[in-house]
Structures are given as structure tokens and as C-alpha cells.
Amino acid sequence: MNLMGRLLPFRSLRARLAALLIVAAAIPILLTGYISYRWIYIVQTEKIYRDWMDKVERDSTELEQKLDELGRVSQLLDVEGGIGREVVQYIESGDPYERSVLYRNISESTANVNFSNPALGAMFFYVPGLDEPILFPNTPGKISFDLDSLPLFYRQKDFTYYGPYPSLNQDASGEPVFALLRKLDYGQGRFLYAYVETKVTGLETIFASSGDPSLTGHSPVYHVLTNPSGQTAFSNLPDDTPIGQTFRVSDRNYQIFRASGQHGWTLYQLIPSPVYNHEMNRWLSQFALLASISLIAGIALAWLIWRMVYHPIRIINREISRFRYNQMPNPALATGLAEFDRILDNFQSMSLRIAELISDVEEKEKRRGRLELEKLLVQINPHFLHNTLNTIQWLARIQGQTNIAELVSIFTRVLHYNLGKKSIIVTVREEVEAVRDYIDLQNIRYDHSFNVRLKVDPAAEEVPIPRFILQPLVENALYHGFDNDEGGKIEVVIAIESSSSGLRRLLLRVTDNGKGIPAEKLAKMMGEDDDRLRRSGLGIGLRYVRKMLSVYYDSDAEWSIESEDGGGTSIAIRLPVVLKGGEFFDPGADRG
Incomplete structure (x- = not known):
């Protein structure tokens, strides 16, 4: 038990006082830190998380509405009751006059559709096999159209969605759009396509080439759009994220928010982790500063208390050291602290008792010496007595007196034991x-x-x-x-x-x-x-x-x-x- 006590840490009073005061200073800091952290995490972090989720959900809803708008516009271009029926008549008619009338009617109808839907981009009919496959475009100038080069988004029966990519309208200056290519079957295996674009008005920050810095101050927020197969359709991440590849990103680098459309595509909103955790990190740094100041104050208090305790301990230790060499009573001393004064008084009482016990021991030693002296007084020169008895023993043996020799031998042993x-x-x-x-x-x-x-x-x-x-x-x-x-x-x-x-x-x-x-x-x-x-x-x-x-x-x-x-x-x-x-x-x- 003694050995274990010596091997325990914090054996000195100074170390234990410092440890206790540091713990006493750390407990309120930890409790306050835990409460404030929970408040920030639950109230602030969850609120911020919900705000970002609301934003990505609003953006996905807006994109869903634009894609739905493409479907509604394509209904106006259908061959059954829409503009597409006149387009079919235009294709099949060989009468120049009829074709001119149809051309004027179709142009007016497409203009009305374009006017009633200002978010539309390029719109036209595409008829493979014709010398001029693009019919009735709503934009001036020649349109360069290659169906195979369009980035596929997803398919739904006869509806094929593409995007995002720059508009085919040369006056749009590369504005990103989503497009719908609707297949229109007009019998006997013949078909044509209605092509409709919609601008990303209101979603410009999503489809910018770099993230939007206005949302977080100095660091941008990045966006990724994936098709229903999980492949990347759009990305403005600074990392290399190839279009058409399965999208994967580390949660350690970004805080990711996502929302999915009803047809399986997903819009991701990615915020760099340092930006997202900026407020939490700032709070942690302030908390660390406060905790450090508190701990330094605890150490300073431990040092002051040690200084207050050390002086009485030194007086008591000096008195104990003095008592090792001098058991004489010492005048009453004072340490300035009542508790240590009581210890010193008890030690002085104990030292008086020890001095009395030492005196008793010395008295007993004197009594022992007197007892030895009494025994020495009855020892009548044992050397002379032993020599005389040995002479008698040998004379008895020489003369054949064995009984006397044995008696003297035993008596000599007895005397030697008692007096020798x-x-x-x-x-x-x-x-x-x-x-x-x-x-x-x-x-x-x-x-x-x-x-x-x-x-x-x-x-x-x-x-x-x-x-x-x-x-x-x-x-x-x-x-x-x-x-x-x-x-x-x-x-x-x-x-x-x-x-x-x-x-x-x-x-x-x-x-x-x-x-x-x-x-x-x-x-x-x-x-x-x-x-x-x-x-x-x-x-x-x-x-x-x-x-x-x-x-x-x-x-x-x-x-x-x-x-x-x-x-x-x-x-x-x-x-x-x-x-x-x-x-x-x-x-x-x-x-x-």
C-alpha cells in the first residue's frame, strides 16, 4: 500500500492543488461550452441546414416547372389539333399558294406561342429527310442543329429532354437552356419532331460556369445536376467532374444538399465545408480563447494558494527537522493560519510526549545496567574460579576419582553458563x-x-x-x-x-x-x-x-x-x- 501510494501521480501538494483548480475552472467552461454548442448546433446549424434545403428544393421545383412548361408548349405543336397538323399539310402540299397560306398561318401561330411564353428560346420543327429539315424557327438566322450532339437529360415515351447547353438561338449569347424534342407521328410510319427550348430564367446562379459567391459572401456555392441514371448532366465544381460520368463527391470537402425531380433527376447544391462551418469554427476559436484564459487564471490561483500554504508547511518541516536533533521543547510558534497552527500545536504536544518516552527508555536502560551490575557483583572472579575447578577436575581424573571429575565438569558448565x-x-x-x-x-x-x-x-x-x-x-x-x-x-x-x-x-x-x-x-x-x-x-x-x-x-x-x-x-x-x-x-x- 505504501509503495502504491508513492507510485501514484500528483504526489506533491502543489501538483494536486493545480490539478484541482484546473478541474474546477474547466468544469464550468465545459458546461457552458456544451450548452452553447448545443444551442448553436440545434438552433443555428439546423436552421441553416433547413434554409439551404429549402433553397435547393425551391430551385428544383422551379426547374421542374420549366420542364413541365416545355411539355405544355409541345402540346400546342402536336399534329392532332395543334400547329403540327398544319405543318404536316405544309409538308405534303404541292400547291404553292396553299403552302404560302399555310406558311403564313404557321408563322403567326408560332409567334403567338412565343409571345405567350417569354421564357422560350429557340422553337422549330425538325423533319429528317427533307432538304431543309428545320421548319418554322422562331429565331432569325440559320440554326445549326445536330441531334446527336445534344446532351441527353432523360427520356419519357416520345419526349426527350436535353440540357443544359447553350441555346441554338445565336442572339442568346450562349445562354443555357433545356430543350424538349417531341416525336410527332402523322401516319404510315412518317414522323417529325417538335423542338422547344426554355431559358433558365431565375436559375442563372445554378447554371453559371462558376459557383455563386453572393450566397456565402466570398466563397461560391456549387451546383451539380444528374440525370435519372445518376450521371452528371451539369457541374460547375472546380474539381474535374466529367459530363456523363457517375457523380461522386466526398462529404468531407462539401456540405451537400439535394432535391430530386419527379422524373428521377437530382439537383445538388454543394457548399465548401470551411464556408459552411465558418460560424461554428469562429465560435470554437472564441471558446478556446476563453477556456485558455480561464485555465491560466486557475493555474495562477493554484500558484497563489500554494504560496499561501507553503510558508506554514516550511515552518512545520523546520520544526520537525529540529526535533530530530534536539528534543528540547521549543517556544510556541505561529504560522498565521489557524489550521496549521493546530497541526503545529499537536506536533509540539507529540514531541513532548516523545521526549518523555525517550526519558523512560533511558531510565529503563539505567535499570538494566544496574541489574547487570548486581549480577556482576555476585560473580566472584570467574576466571580464577574456572581455573581452580579445572585443576580439581584434572587431579580427580589422575587419581581415578571419576565421580569427582564428572561433578566438577558439570559444575564448571553451570558456572560457565551463569557467570561466563x-x-x-x-x-x-x-x-x-x-x-x-x-x-x-x-x-x-x-x-x-x-x-x-x-x-x-x-x-x-x-x-x-x-x-x-x-x-x-x-x-x-x-x-x-x-x-x-x-x-x-x-x-x-x-x-x-x-x-x-x-x-x-x-x-x-x-x-x-x-x-x-x-x-x-x-x-x-x-x-x-x-x-x-x-x-x-x-x-x-x-x-x-x-x-x-x-x-x-x-x-x-x-x-x-x-x-x-x-x-x-x-x-x-x-x-x-x-x-x-x-x-x-x-x-x-x-x-x-
Whole structure:
């Protein structure tokens, strides 16, 4: 968890303040931007879209009406009840007078049609096979007519629509027109054609050679007209869009609006995307400017807040650094901010408490030193004593006194463990070996075997404990638990206990079936030291054990004595498995 906390981003206060203030500044900007964007998109964009759609639909309706007008005019030229009947009579008549009368009547009729339809362009009859196939044109001058060169728009039964292309009327100066060529059958497989043009009056901007810039200000709007097969009939796009090819254009470059006629042709209106999105782009640039200013203001506020917070933090950090080297109380300081002043006050209270704890630890160390001094006082020059005992041991072996040699050997080991050069912290295994040596020594001394059983959990053998805390308990049981040596039993149990919470503790229990301890004496043993107990020898070992436990375990050690008059005694000690009061193995500790 600690490692993950160090790996998280924005670990410094400055970075987190900056991030939070930037987020706080960005949220209203984003909300305002979203609302305004939605308003522009829904209200403005959709309105603009609808306006453009209305325009292309109006243009397509206008073009549809002009094409319908061609059909209506062609009805006046029909061979059944129209001018076409007289044209057929004119073609078939061989009488010059009749032909002149018909010619005059036909000319007057075509003039009336032309006068009543001012949007008409060229109009005439076309009769293939005649020396002069063009009859009764409504325009002066010669008409150059090639049916195969006309751009086909679409066909509908006997009606063939062409366009847009320049008018055949030479006086029209290349004005674009749409034309209808209507096939008129007058019997016996004979037929002629009525050709009628209509001008694109009102649609000039659509069929201009380049787009109309008046609609968007500076950039033109382009138009494309396709026939029912989807092939291009007209285009003023700057891109190469061949006439007669299937029309395709990328939606990414243009905003496209379309409307279709009732006969399947389609009129496209194309606006370059930058022009169409001009208002939206201008709003985005203004919004970006406002957002940048707001973010800069948020960063500036973060810097000002950091400056306001940094000074108190520096004072607190300086006070903590000072406390590392000097635990003496410091006069009360002030940061200028109530929250940081409370933190500083709490730290100063904590530092006073830490100083008190350090003083307690120093006092305990002094008590430990005094305890070691007391033990040193009872060590009567162990070097001299060991050398003397070794001399006695070798003399006994030389003279064949094996019992004396064994006694001295065991006694030497006991003295070496208790008084020799050995760390004050030993393992349970070493402590148990010393107890066994002590029991062997007592067996030789009293010339019989004490009934002492040792039950040691293998898992507890390497647990570190203070030296010489088990032997005094066994010694008290041997000397003070029995009035005679017969029938006396002592059981030493060493094991690892586990509580329901999973805490592991070391159990040391010494139990005897001796005469027990009277309640009054037991209460004194459990309480303060008593001079009479020490003089009797009963309290010396327990006093030493209690002091050792206090020095090395403090309140973590638990010990209890259970005894009944005449019912034996049980002394139990429970210790933490991990020793906190000193170095475990100190080979440099010289005790002798």
C-alpha cells in the first residue's frame, strides 16, 4: 500500500492543488461550452441546414416547372389539333399558294406561342429527310442543329429532354437552356419532331460556369445536376467532374444538399465545408480563447494558494527537522493560519510526549545496567574460579576419582553458563541444556535422581529469551517445594501457544506436586519484594526473573503462580516470540 501510494501521480501538494483548480475552472467552461454548442448546433446549424434545403428544393421545383412548361408548349405543336397538323399539310402540299397560306398561318401561330411564353428560346420543327429539315424557327438566322450532339437529360415515351447547353438561338449569347424534342407521328410510319427550348430564367446562379459567391459572401456555392441514371448532366465544381460520368463527391470537402425531380433527376447544391462551418469554427476559436484564459487564471490561483500554504508547511518541516536533533521543547510558534497552527500545536504536544518516552527508555536502560551490575557483583572472579575447578577436575581424573571429575565438569558448565562470557540473550535450547546440567549437578550432590521431566516443543527451541530465567524456577521447586526427596515430581513444559487472533507466544511452565505455598506468602511473592522472603531464599530467584522480564519485555510478559497448601505449585510465564528488549545474540558481550 505504501509503495502504491508513492507510485501514484500528483504526489506533491502543489501538483494536486493545480490539478484541482484546473478541474474546477474547466468544469464550468465545459458546461457552458456544451450548452452553447448545443444551442448553436440545434438552433443555428439546423436552421441553416433547413434554409439551404429549402433553397435547393425551391430551385428544383422551379426547374421542374420549366420542364413541365416545355411539355405544355409541345402540346400546342402536336399534329392532332395543334400547329403540327398544319405543318404536316405544309409538308405534303404541292400547291404553292396553299403552302404560302399555310406558311403564313404557321408563322403567326408560332409567334403567338412565343409571345405567350417569354421564357422560350429557340422553337422549330425538325423533319429528317427533307432538304431543309428545320421548319418554322422562331429565331432569325440559320440554326445549326445536330441531334446527336445534344446532351441527353432523360427520356419519357416520345419526349426527350436535353440540357443544359447553350441555346441554338445565336442572339442568346450562349445562354443555357433545356430543350424538349417531341416525336410527332402523322401516319404510315412518317414522323417529325417538335423542338422547344426554355431559358433558365431565375436559375442563372445554378447554371453559371462558376459557383455563386453572393450566397456565402466570398466563397461560391456549387451546383451539380444528374440525370435519372445518376450521371452528371451539369457541374460547375472546380474539381474535374466529367459530363456523363457517375457523380461522386466526398462529404468531407462539401456540405451537400439535394432535391430530386419527379422524373428521377437530382439537383445538388454543394457548399465548401470551411464556408459552411465558418460560424461554428469562429465560435470554437472564441471558446478556446476563453477556456485558455480561464485555465491560466486557475493555474495562477493554484500558484497563489500554494504560496499561501507553503510558508506554514516550511515552518512545520523546520520544526520537525529540529526535533530530530534536539528534543528540547521549543517556544510556541505561529504560522498565521489557524489550521496549521493546530497541526503545529499537536506536533509540539507529540514531541513532548516523545521526549518523555525517550526519558523512560533511558531510565529503563539505567535499570538494566544496574541489574547487570548486581549480577556482576555476585560473580566472584570467574576466571580464577574456572581455573581452580579445572585443576580439581584434572587431579580427580589422575587419581581415578571419576565421580569427582564428572561433578566438577558439570559444575564448571553451570558456572560457565551463569557467570561466563556469554550473551545475555540465549535460545530456549541453550537455556534447557543449562537446566539439564543443573539437575545433573543436584543429582550427584544428593546422590539420587530427582524426578524432573522436560517437555520442549521443537518449534520453540530457537526462540530467543533472556538467560537464566528458567533455572531459578526449577531451583525454587527443588529447594522449597518438598520436605523430603521421595515422591517429588517436577514438570517443565516449554511450548508455542497460538491465540484465536493468530498471536503466537512462548509458554514456560514449571509445575511440582510439593507442599505448596501458603496464601499469605503467595500474596507477598506476587506483590512487592519482602526482605524475609529474600533471606529465606524463596524470593531471590523470582525477583531476578521478574526484573529480567520487566527489562526485556516490559508489559508484554505475563506470569502467574498457582498454588494450594499441600497441593503443589505451578509457575507459568508467557512471552512474545519476538524479543524487543535487547540484542538477541551479542558475541561481544563480556560478562566475566
